[in-house]
Amino acid sequence: MQRVLKRRFENGELQPQSKLFEVKHIGEYLYRRLLRSFAPNRQSISIRNFAKSIERLTIERLKEKLQTALQNKRNNQCVQGPGLLKYHVQDYNQRGYEVMISLIKVLARNDDGYNLGRNFRFDASRLRMPARRSESTKTLPCMSRGQCRNNGGVYHNNSCLPPNNARGFTGVLPYSGQKLKPRNRNQPLGSMNNSIRRGTYINSPNSNISWRKPGRMRKL
Secondary structure, three states: OHHHHHHHHHOOOOOOOOEHHHOOOOOHHHHHHHHHHHOOOOOOOEHHHHHHHOOOOOHHHHHHHHHHHOEOOOOOOEEEOOOOOEEEOOOEOHHHHHHHHHHHHHHHOOOOOOOOOOOOOOOHHHOOOOOOOOOHHHHHHHOOHHHHHHOOOEEEOOEEEOOOOOOOOOOOOOEOOOEEOOOOOOOOOOEOOEOEOOOOEEEOOOOOOEEEOOOOOOOO
């Protein structure tokens, strides 16, 4: 994605005055949320405006603001997917987040050709893409009892739970995501490895793992 963005800057498709909706994967809905989070007093937000708004942020605060802004419209809900199965929508938009992280890295390295990231106080090389979640966690939580058992899930407490070794979607910092592990007593509440609990969780039978139950969830 960084190479694509760099090439778009080089051929003039992207410039400092380009609006964020001109960046791939940033549609109207995500653009409005980015505008509200990073330029609340403006009618629009350009790449230059965005770069200026994040200059003094820490890495953690930057990730938190991005994830909050990029929350999916139907986060944590089961929606009809492109096939026959319903899909558990994750908290924030994966592709939108990845492209914004890529954009920040391009700006920080001056690959945009305009040196828009020259005043960044944070080290952009520390930004990482979120791990991709397991395929089973995308559809199992939305399945009925019969579907669950036929697709490798565990039906418990009126919910279809993915295997305990599956990777769920991450939450919006500093809140918990789809999969919840017990708190380590030596970790402070809200730390990176122990997010603040958000939503209703179902405990897996014979395990200390919990999975978030799909349902309507208020935006942060």
